[in-house]
Amino acid sequence: MTAWNEDTEAGASELGAVTVVEGSSFCISSHSGDVHGGGSQGAYYQDTRVVSRWVLRINGEPREPLVARNPTAFQAEYVGRACTEDGRFESPLLVQHQRTVGSGLRDDLTIRNYSAQPTTCAMELLIDADLADLFDVKGGRASNASETVRWAQGPDLHIESLHADGQRRGVSFQAQGATATEDGLTFNVTIPARSHWSTTVIALPLLNGQAPDNPFIAGTPLSHSVAAQRYVQWEEHVPRIRLTDQNVTDVLDQSQRDLGSLRIFDDNHPGRAAIAAGAPWFMALFGRDSLLASYMSLMIDPSLAAGTLQTLAGLQGSKVDIDSEEEPGRMPHEVRLGVSAGLSLGGTAYYGTADATPLFVSTLGELSRWGLGEDIIESLLPHADRAIDWMEQYGDKDGDGFIEYQRPNKHGLVNQGWKDSWDGINFADGTLAETPIALCEVQAYAYAAYVGRSLLARAAGDTAVERRCADRAEALKAAFNERFWLPDRGYFALALDKDKKPVDSCTSNMGHCLWVGIVDEDKAPQVAERLMSPEMFTGWGIRTLGSDMGAYNPVSYHNGSVWPHDTALAATGLMRYGFVEEASKVAGGLFDAAEHFGGQLPELFCGFDRGDFTNPVPYPTACSPQAWAAAAPVQLARILLRFDPDFTRSVLHLAPILPASLGTFKADNVLLGRSRITVEASGSSGSVTGLPAGLELRSDPRPPLTGELFG
Missing domain, CATH: 1.50.10.10 (Glycosyltransferase)
Structure with a gap:
C-alpha cells in the first residue's frame, strides 16, 4: 500500500514541461510535444497513464522545437522544424502540432513544405503505453500491471494489460494514412511544393474493451468537443x-x-x-x-x-x-x-x-x-x-x-x-x-x-x-x-x-x-x-x-x-x-x-x-x-x-x-442569487447595478456574526 505520509507532495516534473488539463485527464510533455519514457511525462485518463511514449521522427530525426504554448487549458500548440532527408535542420519543412486532451488524446499534425519542390517524408511515431496507475508514476514505482500485450491491425496499434482488480486497461492508437507496427505508427508521404500534409492521431482509452463516452473522432471539428464546449460556456458564464x-x-x-x-x-x-x-x-x-x-x-x-x-x-x-x-x-x-x-x-x-x-x-x-x-x-x-x-x-x-x-x-x-x-x-x-x-x-x-x-x-x-x-x-x-x-x-x-x-x-x-x-x-x-x-x-x-x-x-x-x-x-x-x-x-x-x-x-x-x-x-x-x-x-x-x-x-x-x-x-x-450584477468601485466608494429585488445595499463592512448569535 502507498504510505500516505511519504507521498503528500507533487512528484517532480521535467524542467520546461508543457501540461494540458481537461477534467481528470491531463498530459505532460516536453517542449517539443514529445513524450519520453522513464519519467512523469505522459497522457493520463482516469488516473491511468494511457500514453507513456510519443516520439515523432521525420526522416529519422527529431524536430527542432521552436515554440510551445497553451491557448486554452485543454490544448497545447507546438511548432518545430523538421530535418530534410540529408539530416539538415536548415529545411523548408515546418511541423505544426496541436494537442487536445479529454476522453483520451487527440494530436493534429500538419507538415508545411515551403520549398518550390515537392518533398518526400518518412515519418515514424514511436508509441508506448505502460498503463501505469498515477500513484505508481508519481511515486516513481514500476507499474503493477501484468504483462502488456501489443498488436498492430491495419492503421491501428492496440496495447492492453490486466490489472490487480481484474480489469483490462488498454488504449488504441489510430491515425489516417498510417501503417501500424508494434513500435508505433509510420507514414510515407510526399508533400507538394508550397503545400502541406495533415493527419490526426487519436489515443482512445479502453476499459474492458469499451471506449469512453464522447471519444475524439478524426475529422470532427475540435469546437464540437466536450472540452471546447465547456470552455465556451465557462467564458460566457x-x-x-x-x-x-x-x-x-x-x-x-x-x-x-x-x-x-x-x-x-x-x-x-x-x-x-x-x-x-x-x-x-x-x-x-x-x-x-x-x-x-x-x-x-x-x-x-x-x-x-x-x-x-x-x-x-x-x-x-x-x-x-x-x-x-x-x-x-x-x-x-x-x-x-x-x-x-x-x-x-x-x-x-x-x-x-x-x-x-x-x-x-x-x-x-x-x-x-x-x-x-x-x-x-x-x-x-x-x-x-x-x-x-x-x-x-x-x-x-x-x-x-x-x-x-x-x-x-x-x-x-x-x-x-x-x-x-x-x-x-x-x-x-x-x-x-x-x-x-x-x-x-x-x-x-x-x-x-x-x-x-x-x-x-x-x-x-x-x-x-x-x-x-x-x-x-x-x-x-x-x-x-x-x-x-x-x-x-x-x-x-x-x-x-x-x-x-x-x-x-x-x-x-x-x-x-x-x-x-x-x-x-x-x-x-x-x-x-x-x-x-x-x-x-x-x-x-x-x-x-x-x-x-x-x-x-x-x-x-x-x-x-x-x-x-x-x-x-x-x-x-x-x-x-x-x-x-x-x-x-x-x-x-x-x-x-x-x-x-x-x-x-x-x-x-x-x-x-x-x-x-x-x-x-x-x-x-x-x-x-x-x-x-x-x-x-x-x-x-x-x-x-x-x-x-x-x-x-x-x-x-x-x-x-x-x-x-x-x-x-x-x-x-x-x-x-438569480441575477447578474455589475460591481464598480474606486477607493472607498462602490456601487452595484442590477441588485436583486429585496436586497439592500449597505456601504459598511459585514459585521461579525458572534454578537448576534450570542448577545
Whole structure:
C-alpha cells in the first residue's frame, strides 16, 4: 500500500514541461510535444497513464522545437522544424502540432513544405503505453500491471494489460494514412511544393474493451468537443473583471481560466461541476482543497461550491472502515478512479482528514448567503447534520470538545490537516508532535460549522437546532481561547498534542482562526502583529512557519514556505478584525508575487524574504494550476472590496478600501442569487447595478456574526 505520509507532495516534473488539463485527464510533455519514457511525462485518463511514449521522427530525426504554448487549458500548440532527408535542420519543412486532451488524446499534425519542390517524408511515431496507475508514476514505482500485450491491425496499434482488480486497461492508437507496427505508427508521404500534409492521431482509452463516452473522432471539428464546449460556456458564464492596474487584471483573468480548467464533472450529473485540487497530480476531488477553493471562488461562480458540496455529499461516510478511515458522516479527503486506488487508498475514496467535514458545513452556510437555490441548501442539510454528528462522536473521541486526528492504520496520513506532510506539525524547538493531535484551525472550522448551521436553522425557523449549534459555537470559542492561547508568546498554539500539551510553534494556521472569527477581540491585535512580523511576512506572503522556529526551512513544503491560499485566508482574517492596512499589504505582496509567476500563482513558493531575492523563488514540485492558489486572488479582490452578500438578512455589504495603485474596479456578470450584477468601485466608494429585488445595499463592512448569535 502507498504510505500516505511519504507521498503528500507533487512528484517532480521535467524542467520546461508543457501540461494540458481537461477534467481528470491531463498530459505532460516536453517542449517539443514529445513524450519520453522513464519519467512523469505522459497522457493520463482516469488516473491511468494511457500514453507513456510519443516520439515523432521525420526522416529519422527529431524536430527542432521552436515554440510551445497553451491557448486554452485543454490544448497545447507546438511548432518545430523538421530535418530534410540529408539530416539538415536548415529545411523548408515546418511541423505544426496541436494537442487536445479529454476522453483520451487527440494530436493534429500538419507538415508545411515551403520549398518550390515537392518533398518526400518518412515519418515514424514511436508509441508506448505502460498503463501505469498515477500513484505508481508519481511515486516513481514500476507499474503493477501484468504483462502488456501489443498488436498492430491495419492503421491501428492496440496495447492492453490486466490489472490487480481484474480489469483490462488498454488504449488504441489510430491515425489516417498510417501503417501500424508494434513500435508505433509510420507514414510515407510526399508533400507538394508550397503545400502541406495533415493527419490526426487519436489515443482512445479502453476499459474492458469499451471506449469512453464522447471519444475524439478524426475529422470532427475540435469546437464540437466536450472540452471546447465547456470552455465556451465557462467564458460566457464567469464575470468580466477589469481594473486600472493591468497586472491585477491579468492575474484575475488567469485565475478564472485556471478555475475553469480544474472543474471535474460527474458522469451521472453532467451539469454539476466540482473543483479538482490541482494539475498535474491532483486532478481529483479533495475534500479540504475543493471546499476551500470553491469558498474563495464564490465571486466567480457560486455554483462551483454547490457542485462540490453535492458531490461530497454523495460520498459522505456511512460505515466504519479502518482501511479507508471512513466513518459515518465523515467527508472524504481524496477520491480516485485508477485501478490501484483500492490498494493505495483502501478504496476509491480515502477519508483521512480532520477538516473536510466541518468545512463542508461552514461552506454550506456561506453558500446560503449567495442566494443560490434554496432547494440545493435544503437537500444538503441532512448531510450537514450528519457531518456535525461526526464532529461530536468520531472527531472528538476523548470528549474534550476539540476535534483530534490519529490514523488507525499504517498506510494513512500521519498528519490530517492541510499541513499533511510527515514533519508538518512540530514544536518551537523543532521536535515533532505526536498524535492524537488537535489542530488550531480545525477547531476554528468546527466553530464556523456550528455558526453556519445555527444561521441555516434560523432561516428555516428551527429554533432548537439554532440554539444548540449557537451554544456549541460559544462553548468551543471559549475553550479554544483558553487552551490554545500562549500569553507569554502572544499567539495561538499550532495544536494540542497527545498529552494536551500546546504545540508552541508560530505558524500561519492562526490566520485561519482570524478568518472564521474564533479569536477573542482582545487577542487579535497580538495575532495580527505576529503575522506581520519579519519572521512571518516575507513581503510576498505569510510563511507557514516563523523563521525563528526550530524546524524553519524556506525551501520546505510546510515549514517556512509561502502558500497563496493560506496567505489569502490570513489576509481575510486580518480584514475581518479591522486590520485594513495589514490586510492590504498582504494582498499587495501576493499580487506582486503573481506578476513574477506570469500571472499564475503556484501551489506554493519558497519562503525567502523579499529583500533577499528580486523575485519570489519557485518551489520545485509545486502544482500549477492549483485550485486554491487560483482562487486566492479572487478572495483577495473580494476582501479589498469588502463584498459580502447575505440573502438570509436581505443585505449586500460593499465597503471598498481599494489601494490607489489599483485604480478603478469593475466586474460585470457577477452571479448573485438569480441575477447578474455589475460591481464598480474606486477607493472607498462602490456601487452595484442590477441588485436583486429585496436586497439592500449597505456601504459598511459585514459585521461579525458572534454578537448576534450570542448577545
